[in-house]
Amino acid sequence: MFIITNRRVNVGKTTVKTAFGDKPAEGPNELRLAEASRVNSKWHINVFPDRVNATGQAVSAKKAQEQDSMFASEYVAKQLVSKLKTYTPSRHLMLYVHGFNNDLASVLDRAEQLEQNYNLEVVIFSWPANGGGVQGVLSYKSDKRDALASVGALNRVLERLQSIVQQLHADYVEQLEQTTEAKFGDDAEKWDRYFTAAAAARCPFTINLMLHSMGNYLYKHLLSSSVYAGDQLIFDNIVMVAADTNNAGHANWVDNIQCRNRLYITLNEHDSALRASRMKMGEKQKARLGHYLRCLESKTATYINFTGQAHVGTSHAYFEGKPLENSQVRSFFQLAFNGQTAEDSLTFDAARNLYYF
Template sequence: MGDLSTQHSGDNMYLITNRVIKKGKGLSVFGKTPSPFGPNELRAIEVSKKGTGWSAASVDDKLSVEEVERLKSKYHLNIDTSKDWYGSLTVACNLFDQARTQGKSILFFVHGYNNDVGDVLKTAEEIEKLYNVIVVPFTWPANGGGAISGTASYLSDKSDARASSGAINRFVGKISYYHALLTEAALAEIRSKVDAKYHDNANPMAAASLYSELVSKSCVVKINLLCHSMGNYLLKHSLMTSDNATSELVFDNICLVAADTNNENHAHWVQSLDVRKRVYIVINEDDSALKASRIKPGKQQQARLGHYLKKLNSDNAVYIDVTEAEAVDSEHSYFKGSSVNKNTKLKGIFNQMFNGESVEKDLEYISSINCYRLI
């Protein structure tokens, strides 16, 4: 990991990436190309604010037996300590513990086109402050192709997004595994408390009632996914692989915002997403970035899902039109910035969405286009 610091800060954020990691300081360690070990190679990096910039700390690759035993004991994990375990286990335990003790949801965030790591962290920080969630960004090599610009830059990022589809599958697979592991541990601890009180099984109804009550109070962690702009294109291509984790029941809500992917036939891949609550697709017809996106590659580019109110036909998606909502205007990132700062109802919708709640009950349904509308 080059010159990365090994000192971890208490005020931090975890970032998952398939970018190359170079020698350097701060965010300069993040390269603009995929890992030399292949685009599916994932690294977890802990970043923390250092003055006006960021410091980056390596998450240890392989954990010592002592550390694995400590984590097993602290979090009551059903794991074999004789096997190899890696830093991702520490990351998962820390995130889960933080979410439970602070009563927060975890929001995994996949960014869009032409975002360097500084842009991603700035957005993640703002989301955390706006919605009181823990944000874990997945950052892929979306830098517009370096020196090139315009259509070539856009197409370069689309190519990187397709190449990163395997990495996003590995990322979601790890989320699923660790969430199940830590949730199982929490529920086993609750079960042991119930069994201790009703050890003779003389009152199974009372035992079941106590178990349900304790589970409700334990604040089982909600995890949600936000894909913005070209991040949706990456998600779409991750579903086209033969071995994908993104179609499994992992998230409470999946939020597809300002999706820079084709509207045509989107139901084919959206319907393969499985969630505990909702798949939300948020649309702004006046989105200037998506209008520009549509014309960049010429006639080959079709209407974008995030700015088109026709053919909204996925059986498992909830479509939300925010075009006429106050302060949305032609914005592309209307889940942050002036749009939500000026429109408390819009902010409330995203707050519920990013915290694993349903939102459509507060919106007007337009049956002719199969879409809810915020005005």
């Protein structure tokens, strides 16, 4: 799987511990790409240089202008699209932003489970979220600082993702518009129906975003920052799982999020990690969005309550492990992570503005 990161990297190193550092890159907005694969049950890492050829190998400065030279991000995009088109049944693409105190080996293990459990192609955005080696409250505060320092990097990821999607479709869309115009002229209904079907056949996968735990805190600060463009319509679904950010006032920034289909916020009142998160900062730490069943005031989000569901218990990551023994939980995430509408079989509680199982 592919990794996008603003961690410090070491080109040529092949293990998780040697290829990636615990600190942000010297310029925290600097992004590097890498590929991770299993070799004899261990992760093998290939950090890409800035420019590569058509096979992903480094290109010298003298050959940087040659026809098959490209930025690593373009190479990764082409590999992903080519890979996604080979799957039968089709797979969908997920950008996964992890949370607090996650070392990269654990992030890779979790992303691998996401791929296997939900038939996905996962791309990881990894920020330096492991507390710089400290523990407890100091680790939590350190990761909050690193999250804030990573805002610009995440924005660059989204900008680059949007640019690549546009590039991949630009020539085809222009050609398709001409074909559709020749076929249907002024018949707007037939024009739209044909164009939509042909475009979907060309790109038979959705692109979705999963934010877990403090990854939501990072995304929140991106939305309120001066660097965020704000009009990027990239994702079909955005799933905010166990959000470790304030419940208070969340509608002010959540309602600025744009997606094509659904914005889901998942809730578990018994989430032990979010309870611990609230205690780490003492009285200053307000109720966390992912475990508070009140003040759910967003006009655009769809809130899903997992509290009390069989096998969920106090889980902070109820999209994996034992909670998946609950078929309803598994079904929800299967649909949500694959760009589909996931709440149709659930019951809506109008008084609290949430869905439950």
